[in-house]
Amino acid sequence: MIVVMKTGSGEASIQAVVRKLKGNGFQVHESRGVERILLGAVGDKSHYMDLALEAMEGVEKVIPILAPYKLASREFKQDNTVISLGDLEIGGEEIQVMAGPCAVESREQLLDIACMVKECGARILRGGAFKPRTSPYAFQGLEEKGLEYLADAREKTGLKVVTEVMDTRMVETVARYADILQVGARNMQNFPLLKEVAKFDKPVLLKRGLNATIEEWIMAAEYIMVSGNHRVILCERGIRTFETFTRNTLDLSAVPIIKQLTHLPIIVDPSHSTGKWKYVQPMARAAIAAGADGLIIEVHPNPSEAVCDGPQSITPERFETVMSELKKISAVMDRTI
Amino acid sequence: MIVVMKTGSGEASIQAVVRKLKGNGFQVHESRGVERILLGAVGDKSHYMDLALEAMEGVEKVIPILAPYKLASREFKQDNTVISLGDLEIGGEEIQVMAGPCAVESREQLLDIACMVKECGARILRGGAFKPRTSPYAFQGLEEKGLEYLADAREKTGLKVVTEVMDTRMVETVARYADILQVGARNMQNFPLLKEVAKFDKPVLLKRGLNATIEEWIMAAEYIMVSGNHRVILCERGIRTFETFTRNTLDLSAVPIIKQLTHLPIIVDPSHSTGKWKYVQPMARAAIAAGADGLIIEVHPNPSEAVCDGPQSITPERFETVMSELKKISAVMDRTI
C-alpha cells in the first residue's frame, strides 16, 4: 500500500507512521516529492484494513495497491475453476442453463416445468422454497415442503437442483435437498451465512449484491473460500442505479472482469436484472456473447398466475426459442450448450 | 392500483384483467381514453404484489397508488412514536446521542470511553461485539465477550447499550445483554433476522441499507412491526452513490421524509455515512437541524489504534465540542439534549 503524507507533515508524524508499518511487519520505502511524501509499504495485504493509518496525524490518504482477496484471485490460481456436479460441469466448455419458476408453487407445477426445461436443454432446475420478499405481506415460499418437491423433481428428471437459503439455521436442511446452495443478492454480505454455507460439501451460487462493487463481491466469495469451500459460482444479476425502467441495471462488463480477476465461473441472471420478460431473450444472448459460463432464467407456464415474479418469467415456448438462439451464440464462442 | 392497458388491447384482455381483479376482492373502475384504457382497482393494498398483472396480455404497466406499508404509516398512527427505555425516551422532546467505539476492544477501553461519552451528555453506549467486515481477514469482533463488557459498562455508568446482531442464531444471546438491538445496513433485508429480532421485548435500531429506497426501508420496519414489535428506530447512515470522496452519501432529506411518511423516530449516523472524522461534526449539526431525533457517533480515545473504523472515529475532545454545538442547534429546534 501507499501512504500519502500531507504537505508540511512534520518529521515526527512521518516516523510514527513508519514505525507503525514496520511494527506490523511491513517493509517501507520513502519517496519524497516537493508536494507530498509517499511511504510505500510492502507486506501482508490482508492486514492493512485494520491499521487505521488514515487516523494518524499527517496522513492524507492510504492507497491499496494489491487486491484484498487472495484465494479467489487469478494470480493465486491461473486455471479456470471447473466445478463438477455429477456428470455436468460449470465453468467448463459446456454452458449451463439453470431454469425454473421463481417460487415452487406445487408438486405438479414444478414437475411440469422441470420436464419442459429439461426438454429444451437445461440441466439444472431452479425454484425458490424460501423467498426473500420486500413485503411481509407477500408470499414467503413453501419452505421445507418446497424443498421436498424440488428433490422429487430431481429424482424424476435427473436435473440438478439449485435453491436459495436465507437463514443460517436452515443451511443444513437446504443442503440435504439441494445440489447447489444459492446465496441471494440481499445476503451477499450476510457474513454468518457465507461462513455457514461454506461448511457443506455443495457448490455455492453467490449472487452479486444490488450495491456491491465487483471487489466486494469477490471478497464475499473469499469468505466462503477461506472457510474451506472453493466451489463458488458467481452470478451477475443487476445492480441498482438511477435507471428505473428496468428493475436493476444488468452489468455485463462484470463478466469479462470476473474472468480476468478471478478463476471462478460466472453466470448471468437476465430475469431478475431486467425484471421484464421482454428483455430476457436479448440479454441472455448478450451474456453468452460476453463470455458467461451460464444463465439462470425464470420460466413459468402461465406467468400471470405465478405467485411471484410473474412479470419477468418467460413461457416454456419462449424458453425454447431462447435455447435455440443460445445454441448458435455458443457455437460462435466455441462452446456447447 | 391503476392498471394501464395498451392501445389496441382487445376487449377479451381487458375483461380478463377485470375478472382477475374482482376475483381477488378488488372493486374496478374503468376509464377509457383515446390512447389508453385505465382500470382503477380499489382493495387490500397488501395483496397486489402477488397478482402478476404485468404478465397478462394487454397490460402495459401497473401503478400502485397506496404505499405498501401500513403499521409504520403516519396514516395508520398520527402521533409520533416515542420509545421509552427506562428513564429516557427516543423520539420525544429530548435528542438522544448514542456514542462509543466501532468495536468493543477490551473491558478497560470500553469503560473509559463510556465514562467520557456519558460526561459529555450521551445516554446510550454503542459498541460492536459482532462486526460485519467486508474482508474475512479483518477483525470480526470479540463476540460474546464483547457483550459482557458492554453489560459491565452499563452497570458501571448507567448508560443504555445498543449493539448489532447479525445472525438469527445469536439474537437471543444479544438480547440478553443489550437494551437496543441493532440491525445493520447490510442486513436491512435479511428477512429471517427481522422476524427474529421482533420476538424480543427490545427496541430495534434499523439502519437503512446502502441501496435501499426509503420505501424499502419502511417495508423492513413493517416486517418487524407486523411480527409484533412496534418499537423500531430508523437510522439513516448514507446510501451508495457514484461519489467516492465520502464512504457513502448521507441522505439527510430522508429525515423530514420519514417524519412525514411514518410515525417512527429517526436518528442519523454521521460516522459511517461520511467515513471520515472531519465531516462528523458538520453532518451531526446538519442532522439535528434537519429534524433528526438523535445521532449515533463513533468515538475512540486513540483513533489510529482503533481495531476498526479508526478513520471515521472522533476523539473524546472533539466529541465534547460536537455535543456543545448540538446543544445550541437543539435549542433552535426547541429540543433538549
Add this chain to the structure above:
Amino acid sequence: MIVVMKTGSGEASIQAVVRKLKGNGFQVHESRGVERILLGAVGDKSHYMDLALEAMEGVEKVIPILAPYKLASREFKQDNTVISLGDLEIGGEEIQVMAGPCAVESREQLLDIACMVKECGARILRGGAFKPRTSPYAFQGLEEKGLEYLADAREKTGLKVVTEVMDTRMVETVARYADILQVGARNMQNFPLLKEVAKFDKPVLLKRGLNATIEEWIMAAEYIMVSGNHRVILCERGIRTFETFTRNTLDLSAVPIIKQLTHLPIIVDPSHSTGKWKYVQPMARAAIAAGADGLIIEVHPNPSEAVCDGPQSITPERFETVMSELKKISAVMDRTI
C-alpha cells in the same frame, strides 16, 4: 395522467383541481376509493408538465400515464427508421461500425487509421476535432484543422465521417465537414445545441448522458426531431454508477428497450463505457447479440502514444479480430456487417 388526492381533501380542493384540468383542455374522470380519490385526466400529454398540480392543495401526487415524447415514439411511427447516408444505411439490415482514433492527431495518423479500419470492414470514420476534456490542462483537440483532416481522409478512403460538435457557434462549421454530427454525453441536455444541430441536413448521433434515464434520452432526441430533423441515431455509452472498476457501466438493456419504445436506430460505444481496451471486444459482441444496429469503437495504432483515451483504444490488429467475431454474431442475428 392520474391525480391522486390525499385522504381527507375537502371537496373544494378536489373541485379546484378538476377546474384547472378542464381549463387546460383535459377531460376528467373521478374514482373515489376509501383511502384516496383519483382524478384521471385525458388530454394533450405534452402540456401536463407545466400544470404544477402537485403544488395544489390536497394533491398527493401526479402520475403520468403516457410517455412525454411523441415523434420518437414507436406508437407514432411503427416501422424502424433507416437512415440513408450515401450508399450505406444505419438502422437497416447491415450493422455499421464507426471506428477511428479518440482525437484527430495529424493528417498522417488519421489517414493511416482510416485505411486500416476500412480494410477491416468499417464504413464510417470517427475522430474528435473538438474534445470535451474534464481538465482544462488536457489536450482540447486540433479544432478546425482536425475537421480538414477528417474531410481529407473521407475523400481518400470513401469512409463517411462522424465527429463531435460542442458549441452552438461551431455547428455550421462542423456540418460543413462531417457526415454525421455527434452530440456527446455531456451535452445530451445542452438544449440550445440540440436545437442548433437540428437545423442542418445531417444525421445526429446522440449519446446518452452519464446520468440520463432512457426517457430523458428519448426526450433529447425529441428536441432534435421537433426542430425538424428526424434522422437521430441513439448511442448507449455507459451510465454513471457506484462501480468504479469500469469508467462507466454499459447498460446493454437499453438496446432492446430503445427498440421497443422508439423507431430510431441505436448503436453502442464499448470504448468509452468500459474505459479499458480489454473489455471492448466482449462488450462489442454482446452489444450486437443484444440487437444493436452498430458500434462506435476507438482504434489507435499505438494506444500508449495516443493524445487521449489511449487506455480504451484497441490496436488495428485487435480491431480486425473484433470485426471477424462480429461477423459471426451478426450472422446469428440475421444481419450483415
Add this chain to the structure above:
Amino acid sequence: MIVVMKTGSGEASIQAVVRKLKGNGFQVHESRGVERILLGAVGDKSHYMDLALEAMEGVEKVIPILAPYKLASREFKQDNTVISLGDLEIGGEEIQVMAGPCAVESREQLLDIACMVKECGARILRGGAFKPRTSPYAFQGLEEKGLEYLADAREKTGLKVVTEVMDTRMVETVARYADILQVGARNMQNFPLLKEVAKFDKPVLLKRGLNATIEEWIMAAEYIMVSGNHRVILCERGIRTFETFTRNTLDLSAVPIIKQLTHLPIIVDPSHSTGKWKYVQPMARAAIAAGADGLIIEVHPNPSEAVCDGPQSITPERFETVMSELKKISAVMDRTI
C-alpha cells in the same frame, strides 16, 4: 503519480515506462516489492492525463496522488475567497440568500416577488429567463424580455440579480443584465460555455452536475479560473441516485468537503435537490448548519400557478418562516444573515 507494474512485467516494459515518464519531465522512483513494481513519478500534475500509461505493456494501473486542480485548491490559496458584489459579500461572514421564482413570468410577478423576498432579508434575486427544460414542449422562458424584467426589478429594489445562461452565443447578452452568471447543472461540463463566462467581469454561480463527482465539479471551476475569472461560487443542488422519492439526493457532505479542498464559497439549493417544497425548510436549515455560505431558494406567491417548478416553490409566507429560522441557525454558526 504511481504507476503499478504487473507481476512478471519484463525489464523492457518497465524501462519503457520510465523513459516515457522522464521524457515528459517527471522524476521517477522505483520500489520493487515481491508482487508488484511501483514507479513513483514526481512532476507537473496537470500533464499526466495525456500520457496514456495504462495503454503501455506491463502497466496494471496508474494512481494519481495530487489533485488535478490547482487554482481552486486550498493549497494554492489558503484564505477563503470572499466575492464582493457592490455592498454585499459572498463567502464572508454574512450568509447570502438568493430567492425568487423558477422562471420570470411577467414584470409584475417578478417585482412583487422581489419586494417580498427583499423584505424577508434576501439580497439577491433569482429568476430564469432562459429555462433548460427536459421536454421541448415545456415553457422555455421569456428570454431577453425576462432579462429586462430582472434588471428592472434590480433597479426598483436594489437586489442583485442571478440568472442562468445556457448558450455561448448569449453570454454577452446575459452579462449585460445580470450581476451573477449562473451555469446550470446540465451545463457543468459544457466546456465552451465555461470558457465563455470566464471572459466577463461577473461572478459565476457554478451548479454541480447531477452526475458530477466533487473532483469533476472543482475541475469545472478550474476551467473558469484558468480562463481568468477567479470569482466562482459553487452550488450543491443534489446528485442523481437510485432514490426517487426526492427529485435528486442533496449531498450536504459536499459543503465541508468543498471548504476543505478549495477556497471558494459554496451555497446550497434545497429547492431543485428535493423537488418538493415540503423539504426546502429543513434542508435549508441543515445546509447552514453544515457550513454553507448561502442558499438559493425558489419562491412563488402562488406555486400552483407557476409556469415551472411550482411543486418545489415555497410561498412568501413560508419563506419568511424559513428566514427567521435561518437567522437562529446562523447565529449558532457565528454568522449573520
